[in-house]
Amino acid sequence: MKVANIGLGLIGGSFALSLKKNFPEIKRYGMDKNPEHLKKALELNIIGEALEETDLHEMDVVIVSIPVDKANAVIQAVLDKVHPGALVMDMGSTKGELCSAIAQHPRRNQFLAAHPIAGTEFSGPEAAFSSLFENKTMIFCDMEATQADLVDLAKSLIAPLEMSLKYMGSKDHDKHLAYVSHLSHISSFMLGKTVLQVEQSDKTIFDLAGSGFASTVRLAKSNPVTWTAIFKENQNEVLQALEGYIENLKAFQRQLETQDYTQIQQELVNANELKPILNGILKKEENGN
Amino acid sequence: MKVANIGLGLIGGSFALSLKKNFPEIKRYGMDKNPEHLKKALELNIIGEALEETDLHEMDVVIVSIPVDKANAVIQAVLDKVHPGALVMDMGSTKGELCSAIAQHPRRNQFLAAHPIAGTEFSGPEAAFSSLFENKTMIFCDMEATQADLVDLAKSLIAPLEMSLKYMGSKDHDKHLAYVSHLSHISSFMLGKTVLQVEQSDKTIFDLAGSGFASTVRLAKSNPVTWTAIFKENQNEVLQALEGYIENLKAFQRQLETQDYTQIQQELVNANELKPILNGILKKEENGN
Numbered sequence: 001m002k003v004a005n006i007g008l009g010l011i012g013g014s015f016a017l018s019l020k021k022n023f024p025e026i027k028r029y030g031m032d033k034n035p036e037h038l039k040k041a042l043e044l045n046i047i048g049e050a051l052e053e054t055d056l057h058e059m060d061v062v063i064v065s066i067p068v069d070k071a072n073a074v075i076q077a078v079l080d081k082v083h084p085g086a087l088v089m090d091m092g093s094t095k096g097e098l099c100s101a102i103a104q105h106p107r108r109n110q111f112l113a114a115h116p117i118a119g120t121e122f123s124g125p126e127a128a129f130s131s132l133f134e135n136k137t138m139i140f141c142d143m144e145a146t147q148a149d150l151v152d153l154a155k156s157l158i159a160p161l162e163m164s165l166k167y168m169g170s171k172d173h174d175k176h177l178a179y180v181s182h183l184s185h186i187s188s189f190m191l192g193k194t195v196l197q198v199e200q201s202d203k204t205i206f207d208l209a210g211s212g213f214a215s216t217v218r219l220a221k222s223n224p225v226t227w228t229a230i231f232k233e234n235q236n237e238v239l240q241a242l243e244g245y246i247e248n249l250k251a252f253q254r255q256l257e258t259q260d261y262t263q264i265q266q267e268l269v270n271a272n273e274l275k276p277i278l279n280g281i282l283k284k285e286e287n288g289n
Numbered sequence: 290m291k292v293a294n295i296g297l298g299l300i301g302g303s304f305a306l307s308l309k310k311n312f313p314e315i316k317r318y319g320m321d322k323n324p325e326h327l328k329k330a331l332e333l334n335i336i337g338e339a340l341e342e343t344d345l346h347e348m349d350v351v352i353v354s355i356p357v358d359k360a361n362a363v364i365q366a367v368l369d370k371v372h373p374g375a376l377v378m379d380m381g382s383t384k385g386e387l388c389s390a391i392a393q394h395p396r397r398n399q400f401l402a403a404h405p406i407a408g409t410e411f412s413g414p415e416a417a418f419s420s421l422f423e424n425k426t427m428i429f430c431d432m433e434a435t436q437a438d439l440v441d442l443a444k445s446l447i448a449p450l451e452m453s454l455k456y457m458g459s460k461d462h463d464k465h466l467a468y469v470s471h472l473s474h475i476s477s478f479m480l481g482k483t484v485l486q487v488e489q490s491d492k493t494i495f496d497l498a499g500s501g502f503a504s505t506v507r508l509a510k511s512n513p514v515t516w517t518a519i520f521k522e523n524q525n526e527v528l529q530a531l532e533g534y535i536e537n538l539k540a541f542q543r544q545l546e547t548q549d550y551t552q553i554q555q556e557l558v559n560a561n562e563l564k565p566i567l568n569g570i571l572k573k574e575e576n577g578n
Contacts, residue, residue: 268513
């Protein structure tokens with residue numbers, strides 16, 4: 001079997017490495033718009049061979065892991081070229097716009113919209129590692145539009161990773177992810193901006209900040225290209241989540257201005273409800289589901 | 290030497306445990322408004338004996354680690370009762386209001402305003418551990434108001450913890466901490482609220498959220514009583530930091546509404562500047578300074 005990864009960053013690179021570990025017989029090809037990434041992926045043996053466009057018709061599986069605003073054009077072009085039994089799967093963080101755009105493609109049923117809930121704040125092929133997806137959640141969107149045997153093929157490739165598989169509609173996926181992922185990133189990026197605006201000296205932040213600050217602002221280290229594309233593709237849902245967040249911050253601001261500390265304490269007690277869920281997520285991250 | 294801890298939660302309990310480890314000859318007394326905490330602290334041998342108010346004049350050092358809105362009254366009462374050579378030190382997260390209120394006390398020079406930049410999202414005596422403060426930052430505020438020999442006594446008690454000692458004015462302290470600590474907590478609490486409002490099912494959050502979400506919302510697990518008191522005592526500085534944060538979020542919202550993705554990407558690149566500082570903080574947390 002021949003598998004190609006288009007996009008050899010953290011996600012694509014890690015998936016290629018998981019194939020190398022679990023299916024050593026598979027021939028791994030790869031392509032990246034960034035020549036440095038391609039070179040590095042070959043050096044690190046993340047892929048065995050560079051993929052030329054003219055080789056696409058030979059591939060049995062093509063995985064697309066690129067910024068989500070570029071995914072539609074690339075996937076449509078790939079679908080045009082692959083053989084009729086090939087699976088094309090994307091690994092992006094947004095799905096609604098993509099699935100709408102691709103709905104009319106004559107080979108829509110060879111495409112599977114997948115989203116592994118896994119990542120770190122690092123990027124590029126050097127950040128890739130074979131166990132990134134192990135025990136994490138994998139979401140398949142609009143799965144009824146994909147040929148059943150190709151869904152089974154996708155499942156067989158991720159089987160050794162022991163992922164928890166969920167099925168969702170692509171629109172529904174984007175709505176939920178806006179809250180549990182995209183909004184967290186905005187909150188971190190803007191918290192980082194706010195602190196950098198005021199603290200003239202990095203030394204002061206370094207001296208005075210503890211692990212709580214580092215944890216809250218960790219996502220501000222994330223890749224700007226990847227995340228600009230996600231905000232772009234999921235604009236409507238992200239705007240709605242952001243509006244809700246700003247409203248809650250403004251309510252808190254009013255409570256603090258009017259010294260309504262009874263209400264403030266109640267707000268904090270309510271937010272504490274997340275405790276068991278957060279502890280569960282951390283346990284899942286550490287030990288698998 | 291006799292040392293009393295008033296407040297036997299995470300901070301006071303951890304300090305008492307560090308004394309037990311590093312100065313086994315010191316007699317450790319303790320008091321807590323919550324009888325369950327006092328009982329637990331005795332059971333866990335965090336303190337050796339319960340402190341009665343009538344014993345206060347025998348103490349050589351009194352450490353106050355209680356919600357910051359209660360600290361002023363307690364410290365003033367303690368200063369009234371201790372002997373003329375005793376050190377009274379508080380460990381709270383806000384300092385401006387406290388230092389102003391205590392400025393006219395006839396025994397002001399026996400008081401040292403201290404803030405260890407250390408903590409976890411857990412609370413109570415069960416959460417205490419002897420190494421909490423090791424290699425962390427310790428801030429002494431308005432130190433010129435404290436008798437030099439008592440500052441030296443405080444330094445000797447924390448010497449084995451190898452903390453990085455910083456000196457700051459109490460007003461300056463509160464301004465910086467509003468940004469690098471208090472704002473992070475509001476951001477987390479309100480992010481938690483926003484997600485809980487929308488996601489009816491805990492299961493959905495659990496399934497779809499990854500480590501990034503857990504990291505950003507971690508501080509929403511923090512103690513409501515402790516944090517309401519901090520927001521109350523540092524109201525003005527927190528309001529200013531919060532206003533800056535909301536303005537930045539609204540600017541991001543406008544950029545997303547107008548699809549100004551060039552500017553959005555630039556904002557994310559700017560926030561990436563925090564990378565080396567965050568990596569430094571995490572290293573400090575893991576390995577010491």
